[in-house]
Amino acid sequence: MAKIQVAVLGATGMIGQRFVQLLEDHPWFEIGGLYASERSEGKRLGDVLKVKDVQFMQDTLDRKIEQLEPKAIAKRCRVAFSGLPTDVAKDTESALADAGCAVFSNAASHRMRPDVPLLIPEVNPEHLDLIKVQSTYKDGGFIVTNANCSTTGLAVPLKAIYEAYGLDLVCVSTYQAVSGAGYPGVPSLDILGNVVPFIKNEEEKMEEEIHKMLGKKTSKGVKFAEFDMVASCARVPVIDGHTESAAMRLGKDASVEAIVKKLRAFKPAPQKLELPTAPVRPIIVRDEADRPQPLCDVYAGEPARARGMAVTVGRVRQSGKYTKMWVLSHNTIRGGAGGSVINAELAKAKKLL
Amino acid sequence: MAKIQVAVLGATGMIGQRFVQLLEDHPWFEIGGLYASERSEGKRLGDVLKVKDVQFMQDTLDRKIEQLEPKAIAKRCRVAFSGLPTDVAKDTESALADAGCAVFSNAASHRMRPDVPLLIPEVNPEHLDLIKVQSTYKDGGFIVTNANCSTTGLAVPLKAIYEAYGLDLVCVSTYQAVSGAGYPGVPSLDILGNVVPFIKNEEEKMEEEIHKMLGKKTSKGVKFAEFDMVASCARVPVIDGHTESAAMRLGKDASVEAIVKKLRAFKPAPQKLELPTAPVRPIIVRDEADRPQPLCDVYAGEPARARGMAVTVGRVRQSGKYTKMWVLSHNTIRGGAGGSVINAELAKAKKLL
């Protein structure tokens, strides 16, 4: 069976290159072209590398960045993975969908549109059907977005808890890696030996997106979930891996043991469908006293193709009526490129591609 | 007027050396002796330096560490500042109090005793009178403790808010500096480019101590304050300065403007009494979008003697019914040695020394 041709948009950036990494040897998809802003046209990928911990194949390094022209892309590629910056993403992605392309985007531009799925296959696979409401759907074009990086890591275990016990309050503080700001991103002078307690729009995104994803799909959109969500976001001197401290008030009483059991037993759609990039266990609960940690757990996820796709949870504990836990996920894989790749895999499995 | 002779216990450690720094040229106190475990007896302070960002005077560097013998210390020094490790502190501090010494301790050993003030002069100066209940008080001996480093930074602004509006819930996540673990403390292999979401006993201390300090002094102890306190503690790659993310449910509605005004107007006992180590403004509220930060704010506090004694608050904001803020303080000064020095100053101002 021929592989589906896919375009990578924003291939000179951190997220774009994570797309390339995940697609280099994908069983269903094949990179049809790399695209970025005019400034980078014609450059070799190897000459604009941002991701430092990956050894790309020589052929991949030698690929040239091409002109980002939506119609031309749509002719060559059935799917476009977008790692474009938010300001550029909006119109480009719309143009691609108009041209009949299936767009899987990491950008925030379309996330809160009622007819656009804000999708994590482990959390709300049924939302994917929202694409059928999109005007371009009849011609094969549509937009699916993955969630914000810090929202994603939290949403997966939250889903397992929410469906078992309900939620009244989630209070989360984040310890976010610098790769989340792209490249060049955070100046070293701002973050070496420091904590920066501010990430533009991040708290708003977390507080908003979680309610859409845990909400119910209706005929024309999503009925948002209702619980208090209070987010506080900071940057710390870590390269990859968002760590998050969550305190929750559950909808009904549950012991730590019961909660851990639910988290470990969580087996949602991607695992049932055995999507290529789905980790065998979407949530890994650690027993150690001091985990998860970015250095140890950022690449959690098996088999090899799913490295960085599992969410690690640790220190589930209680303080009076509140349940606390720590959550860690790879922000540019699970919370970025990998999120959209698995979204596309779900679409393919559901015969929408 | 002759200065009061004071002993510094644990002078080879991080907190002990912050005591030395604050006492080198103090208007009321004079270092009578430096003490530490047998292992260090006879060593020059200059040969066991842990604090790297201070230039001590040559005379100070040349002082020798002496044998930690409580009775001998009590003869020479009216006051003992203790930076001893918790396991050693308990008996040594009791012995010193028995011998008639006024002990101001950074150790946790005696903090939760009903007759021991867990004291922050900006928060609960009236608790100091608890020393009169201690059995050794009649002979001049007593123990006063400062609070845990992460509790201290939070307690100061929380006091201002609590007395104005009351509190139903405080949910705090910490970003703690490595100096809080003493020396050698945290191995570099554990923290470089990493977050460690566990500090032994820290969450328990925070959840417990805050209720004692915001509680009411009674004839024989303290009636603890009652509100939900949920703490989650982590270590980050920062040398000095604990950053904390707090989300609160206040007892009654208040606007951000009103809260900031209360924080800025907060003028408790140390400032009224003009204690030498008290900063002119105990709480500094920053208007910038991205403050406080350790690199910028850890040494907040004026005049020069009060550097590192002010607590910096930033990003006071609301999310639904919840008020959020970031808090930063110097963990080994405001939350350690400086805390006990200002406690002793309060005792002196109240003629208890």
Added chain:
Amino acid sequence: MAKIQVAVLGATGMIGQRFVQLLEDHPWFEIGGLYASERSEGKRLGDVLKVKDVQFMQDTLDRKIEQLEPKAIAKRCRVAFSGLPTDVAKDTESALADAGCAVFSNAASHRMRPDVPLLIPEVNPEHLDLIKVQSTYKDGGFIVTNANCSTTGLAVPLKAIYEAYGLDLVCVSTYQAVSGAGYPGVPSLDILGNVVPFIKNEEEKMEEEIHKMLGKKTSKGVKFAEFDMVASCARVPVIDGHTESAAMRLGKDASVEAIVKKLRAFKPAPQKLELPTAPVRPIIVRDEADRPQPLCDVYAGEPARARGMAVTVGRVRQSGKYTKMWVLSHNTIRGGAGGSVINAELAKAKKLL
């Protein structure tokens, strides 16, 4: 006596703000105006702060950045301190000299001109007279440059050694702080937990500048010193402070003791003239086994005004015929703004202002 009015060029940058810090309360100079590129015109200094570890006075923070118009500046200010980027510096500084202004520059643009002093008062004060060869000198305008940051730290102890023993070979490797690249400068993704063994043009500057500074002033220029200079430059995850490892082959044999004695006894022009920003001891030799270190020694220099102006040397030792030492200096103070401030002080002391 009225203070000399001085302009600070490039006041929104790292070096510019170090100028402001050093000039805030200077006994001879007074800030007449802050200047930067058009983009920053009209902004408050407090709103574009880069330097994080300094508490500027409120008046300073409230100063506005003004338009960089050479003629207007020259009317108001006798002296211009330039922290401009190299590409802008060349023409602007020339225009200021044409307009009669005494320019003290941190930029590289004019450093190697035969008629421009590349000046470190501790190293080659007699080179200052080169300004008299400059065509604008008769109207009071001239340009004096300080050396590259990594060259400066090395040049001071090298001078003491060169004049005592001569030099055949200096082989230096640098461990340079990120502040040397300005702001935003080095992306955190490139340097967290990493070493970057490349700094553009840095090795060339070091190999070239040292020969000019240790050379002999002639009537129209400088006869360069002749010895082998081999430099290798790298960036490390340090905020401030360039550490350098030097191995030297001296012109004649000397014991470690003799060399250390020469370094400690070094008392050049700035110390003899008691220039305001000159540290009492220009070279501090540490006896400890593991110094100098950025965290301990970057702010070496007494009195308070000279903090960060001393060069710290440590571990002077020999390996066969080679003498090794470690050198540390503050790259944006001693090796940047402070270098030009002390240059201007020398000019003033020599009645050239």
Added chain:
Amino acid sequence: MAKIQVAVLGATGMIGQRFVQLLEDHPWFEIGGLYASERSEGKRLGDVLKVKDVQFMQDTLDRKIEQLEPKAIAKRCRVAFSGLPTDVAKDTESALADAGCAVFSNAASHRMRPDVPLLIPEVNPEHLDLIKVQSTYKDGGFIVTNANCSTTGLAVPLKAIYEAYGLDLVCVSTYQAVSGAGYPGVPSLDILGNVVPFIKNEEEKMEEEIHKMLGKKTSKGVKFAEFDMVASCARVPVIDGHTESAAMRLGKDASVEAIVKKLRAFKPAPQKLELPTAPVRPIIVRDEADRPQPLCDVYAGEPARARGMAVTVGRVRQSGKYTKMWVLSHNTIRGGAGGSVINAELAKAKKLL
């Protein structure tokens, strides 16, 4: 063919665990037992993990640490890989050799003995025959040591240059990772945002070992190579990967192109013999302006089994008569456990096991 049973000594430490990682699935060797000091006897490996970036197999994590009793070990295991601390290593390793065990050690204790090969198969494979001079050899027992971590990375490219051009002088400065100090090793308070220009005995080891390894094997020992070697060693805030700056005076003139060609063409014994842990290319020369870097190159080496075994060289350039280059290698793999594993592979290939 049955695999050779091997013991791992010091299995609770950083080097010991790198041995375990490399031996988990080795084609020739099989872990027969894990050994460490009494303190750790009976503990699960999974409970004393130091290496954070490896996912060990569950069986491996569940292995227990056993008592380090040389005779018992020798009965079970033909080979012992030693990651013991130097002070313990000396006697234990001798006892193992006495008991007939082939010891491959990372410890420094026996390195400079005339009858002990200080071995890097890429550099001096013929030195391995020195074991035949050891008194225990007739009974099958002997000791082979790998070189110091920082010496190893340098020795490989130096060998290629030395055999082609000769060497008069090598001047090296190191940027060493904290993992080189073991665990807990370097306190975070000493290295966060800092450089520590001192590593005990490291410069002496580098200056001495290189001459032994590049020396000629004689009937009873080694005739040391003769050239000037000047080393200066520092610790930097990097987890894994020693970066080194080398300046050389070659024995005869050579262009950069010629030198790079020699480095790339270098194909020593391990590659000819296709030893399992030998990388296809022992030296990788990068063309980029800013490589090697720890974050990019520390795991250089193909195929998968040889990850971290290649040495990366970059920025080969000249300054007058001197040739400069940057070198990077993984200090606990190439310069530690991997060094001894490949030594044992060479011994096996030469039928000495």
